[in-house]
C-alpha cells in the first residue's frame with residue numbers, strides 16, 4: 001500500500017484550525033485508520049503491551065480478547081469510560097458486579113488523563129446505543145482486568161482541541177499540548193512528508209544523505225550566528241546558519257548529489273514565521289543548471305505532497321525579481337489574487353499636484369497605484385466614494401487625467417484606488433504591503449480573494465547579485481549569499497557596474513511566503529575571491545579553506561534549501577510555524593517549558609575563560625524596549 005494513500009485516508013475531514021476543532025475529530029482519525037488497516041498500514045501494536053489501538057476496533061473485532069493502553073478521556077456516571085490513544089477513542093464498560101469491585105475502583109477513581117491498561121472482550125453495544133458519529137461506535141469493551149499505569153494530577157488545561165489556551169501556556173506544557181489532535185496531525189504529516197522526500201531523493205534519484213557539523217566557524221556575511229564557547233581562550237565555534245559551505249565541499253569531494261534534513265541556526269530574533277533553530281531540506285548537485293534544480297524540486301514536492309490536499313501542479317510559474325517588485329511590491333508575491341501595482345507616472349507628467357510633481361522630478365521617481373475592486377463597499381477605512389472621487393487630491397486631478405486613470409486601471413464605481421508617489425522600489429514596496437493589508441481586510445469582511453485550499457507556487461528568478469547595504473548604500477551585500485554565481489551574460493559588469501549584475505539565484509514562493517531559495521554556485525576560486533574581497537569587502541581568510549578547495553578541480557554545482565517548517569505550516573494551514581515544530585522556542589527565543597537559555601554559575605564559565613558582564617539598569621531597560629511587551633509566545 002502506498003503511504004500517501006494511508007495519510008490521505010487518515011486525515012480526510014480534518015478541521016482547518018485549532019480554534020474550530022471539536023471532539024469528533026478523533027473519530028474521523030480513527031475511522032480513516034481502519035480503512036487504511038485493511039490496506040496493510042504500519043503495525044501500530046508490535047513490540048508493546050497492547051494488542052490493538054483504541055481507535056481501530058470495529059464490529060469485525062467482535063468477540064476478540066484485546067488489551068488496550070490509553071489515556072482516560074472522560075467517564076460517564078461511573079458506567080462508561082472513554083479511552084484515547086493517538087489512533088482514536090473507544091468506550092469501555094465499567095463492570096458493576098461485586099466480583100469486579102477492584103476493577104471498578106481503578107476505573108472510577110483514576111482521574112481524567114491518567115494512563116490505564118485494560119483487557120477485555122470486544123462486544124456490540126446494546127441496540128439503540130450505537131454512536132454513528134464515533135468510528136468505534138458500534139462496539140464497546142467489556143473489561144476483565146484493569147491496571148492504573150500512571151495517575152494524572154489536575155491539568156493546567158483540558159486536553160481538548162476546542163478548549164482555548166494561550167500559546168505561552170501551551171508551550172510551557174508542550175508535552176500536554178502535543179496530545180491534542182491538531183499537534184498529532186501536524187507532526188505525523190510532517191514525518192510522512194519527510195519520509196516521502198527521502199524516498200524521492202535517495203531511492204528514486206540517487207541522492208546521498210550526509211550529516212554535516214553543527215559546531216563550525218563564523219561565516220562572513222549573511223545572518224547573525226550563535227556562538228558556542230570553547231575551552232581555548234577567546235575561541236568560539238559558531239552554529240551554522242546553513243550547511244552551505246559543507247555541501248559545496250561535498251561536491252568538491254565527489255559526493256555529487258547530496259541532501260540532508262538539516263538543522264540551521266540564526267540569531268536574528270523571532271518573527272511569526274521564524275525560529276532561532278529551524279529545519280531545511282538542504283540539497284546540492286554537481287553538473288546542474290537552474291532548470292535542473294527547479295525540475296528536481298517540482299518533482300520532489302509533487303511526490304511528497306499529501307493526497308488529501310489540492311494537488312501540486314507543475315511546472316511552477318516563474319517571474320523575474322524585477323517584475324515581482326514592480327507588480328506586487330515584494331520578492332515573494334502572493335499571486336492568488338490580482339490588485340497588481342500599476343505605474344501611472346505618465347498620467348501625471350504635467351500635474352499641478354505638488355507631491356506628485358516633486359516625486360516625478362526625482363531620479364527613479366514614479367507614481368504607482370493599486371485598485372481594490374469594490375473596496376468602497378467593504379473597507380470601512382474609506383468613506384463611501386462618489387462620482388466626484390472622494391479624496392482631497394481629487395479636485396486637482398484634471399478631467400483628462402481622470403479619464404486616463406479610469407482607462408488604465410479599469411476603475412469601476414465602488415472601487416478604491418490607492419496611490420503613492422516616490423522612488424520606484426519604495427513606492428512599490430509600500431503598495432505591496434497595502435495590497436496584502438487590504439486583502440486581509442476584505443477577507444475578514446467575507447470577500448473571498450484567496451482560495452484557502454489552493455497551493456500557488458512561484459519561482460522568482462533573475463535576482464540582482466547584490467543589493468546596496470541598507471545602512472550604507474554605497475556598499476554592496478549579497479542578495480542571496482556570497483557563493484552565488486553571476487548570470488553568465490552579466491559577468492563583464494562585475495568589473496564595471498556590479499550593482500547591475502543579475503545572479504543565478506532562485507527563490508521558491510508558496511502563497512506569498514518564501515519557502516526555499518538556492519543558486520548555481522561560483523566554482524572558480526579567482527572569481528569567488530574577487531567577489532568576497534573586492535566587491536563585498538569580506539575577510540577572505542575566514543573562507544581560505546573553501547577558496548583552496550575550489551582550486552582543486554571543483555565541479556560546477558548548484559543547490560537549494562527548502563524551509564521545512566514554513567512549508568509544513570502552509571500545508572497544514574497552521575497559524576504559526578510553532579504549530580509544526582514539536583518543541584519550538586517562544587517569540588523571544590525561550591524554551592518556556594525548560595526555561596532555556598538559563599544562567600550558568602561563574603565557576604562553570606571558568607573553563608571557557610568567559611565572564612558575564614551584567615548590563616546596567618539602563619542597558620537592561622533598553623533591551624526590554626527592543627522586545628516590547630510581547631507576551632512570551
Ligand code: ASP
Nearest residue numbers: 242244518519559560561
Ligand atoms: N544555504 C542557502 C540558504 O540557507 C540555500 C542555498 O543556497 O542552497 O538560504
